[in-house]
Amino acid sequence: MPYKVTLIPGDGIGPEIIEATKKVLAATGIEFDWDERIVGQKAQDKFGTPLPDNVLESIKKNRVALKGPVTTPMGTGFRSVNVALRQSLDLYACLRPCKIYPGAPTLYKNVDIVIVRENTEDLYSGIEFARGSKEAAKLSKLIKDSTKTETREDSGYSIKVISETASRRIVKFAFEYARANKRKKVTAAHKANILKFSDGIFLTAARDVAREYQDIHFEDVVIDALCMRLARNPQQYDVIVLPNPYGDIVSDLCAGIIGGLGLAPGANLSDNIAVFEPTHGSAPKYAGLNKVNPMAMMLSATMMLRHLGETKAANNLEKAISDIIAEGKSVTYDLKTDPNQPAATTSEVAEAVIKKLKGQGG
Numbered sequence: 001m002p003y004k005v006t007l008i009p010g011d012g013i014g015p016e017i018i019e020a021t022k023k024v025l026a027a028t029g030i031e032f033d034w035d036e037r038i039v040g041q042k043a044q045d046k047f048g049t050p051l052p053d054n055v056l057e058s059i060k061k062n063r064v065a066l067k068g069p070v071t072t073p074m075g076t077g078f079r080s081v082n083v084a085l086r087q088s089l090d091l092y093a094c095l096r097p098c099k100i101y102p103g104a105p106t107l108y109k110n111v112d113i114v115i116v117r118e119n120t121e122d123l124y125s126g127i128e129f130a131r132g133s134k135e136a137a138k139l140s141k142l143i144k145d146s147t148k149t150e151t152r153e154d155s156g157y158s159i160k161v162i163s164e165t166a167s168r169r170i171v172k173f174a175f176e177y178a179r180a181n182k183r184k185k186v187t188a189a190h191k192a193n194i195l196k197f198s199d200g201i202f203l204t205a206a207r208d209v210a211r212e213y214q215d216i217h218f219e220d221v222v223i224d225a226l227c228m229r230l231a232r233n234p235q236q237y238d239v240i241v242l243p244n245p246y247g248d249i250v251s252d253l254c255a256g257i258i259g260g261l262g263l264a265p266g267a268n269l270s271d272n273i274a275v276f277e278p279t280h281g282s283a284p285k286y287a288g289l290n291k292v293n294p295m296a297m298m299l300s301a302t303m304m305l306r307h308l309g310e311t312k313a314a315n316n317l318e319k320a321i322s323d324i325i326a327e328g329k330s331v332t333y334d335l336k337t338d339p340n341q342p343a344a345t346t347s348e349v350a351e352a353v354i355k356k357l358k359g360q361g362g
């Protein structure tokens with residue numbers, strides 16, 4: 001029986017990296033019955049909403065989705081489909097492995113970090129008040145009355161919300177992940193020295209949950225120090241658990257450490273639904289050029305295969321990708337150390353991965 005999986009090609013570079021990934025998945029021998037859905041501007045034009053109910057229904061029914069990136073208008077326009085999807089389906093854990101594959105263009109060696117990002121609250125709660133609105137004026141008055149602090153009239157407000165419930169849940173997820181994957185250390189990052197009432201809750205919850213996992217080393221670190229230490233010595237980190245916006249930023253930092261966004265896969269998980277998508281966005285300037293690296297999308301697909309219990313196919317696909325990175329020939333521009341060497345196209349990378357898979361016998 002083929003696996004029924006919701007497929008969201010997204011936009012920008014999404015459709016081309018999804019196409020490449022579908023092809024390599026077919027070459028693993030695992031069969032899929034793709035339930036393709038549209039979101040973002042295309043859905044806005046067709047259904048009058050960027051995240052139609054039929055997409056959520058499809059994911060709820062299939063419980064697994066493979067998703068390309070989706071563009072979010074900057075500053076104005078509809079809210080992020082990516083954030084709305086995670087919140088609507090309560091995909092509270094964002095899992096982003098950042099591992100160096102030999103041959104990847106990086107200054108570092110032996111990095112194998114897993115980022116666990118809280119995915120539902122903090123500055124992404126979507127509670128915002130536009131500059132000049134009645135609500136902004138009310139909030140400004142409340143702030144003045146309760147803290148004696150004047151906010152400037154031309155201010156807009158984005159509210160940071162952190163709950164103990166979501167903090168405990170994500171830290172528990174990080175420890176359970178560490179235990180199941182034989183990881184040795186969990187680091188919780190925060191800014192509780194300044195943000196006492198929000199990050200303070202996250203830190204207290206993290207320390208408390210850590211007591212239940214005596215077999216795994218725990219440490220906490222302020223987010224600025226974490227960034228400095230990641231730049232100097234990323235090898236000291238194993239699993240890092242972070243509130244939502246720090247998780248977003250540190251994911252890109254770690255992607256940079258391992259050789260770029262083209263190599264950084266991810267998954268958004270609830271207790272019974274999984275949506276697999278790379279860390280990177282829709283890179284609109286490269287859309288339709290058959291140029292970008294499909295490997296982050298393909299590696300997200302290996303995470304999906306593992307989630308489905310197809311461990312052998314996942315290992316084969318990851319090995320094929322890693323062999324191609326090591327050889328350095330059939331790789332896209334972002335993995336070329338010498339810019340004068342010709343780079344492979346997105347579809348040529350897919351062909352090279354398929355050839356490797358066939359060479360492995362499936």
Ligand code: NAD
Nearest residue numbers: 068069070071072082261262279280281282283292293334
């Ligand atoms: P981005 O990740 O799309 O791209 C930034 C740069 O990284 C690109 O210009 C390119 O140089 C490089 N890059 C990204 N993916 C690559 C790949 N596969 N191969 C090679 N190089 C790659 O970030 P951005 O430009 O800030 O965002 C573009 C749009 O994507 C925005 O609308 C943003 O909101 C959206 N976005 C979506 C998601 C998602 O769908 N989950 C995630 C992040 C950003």
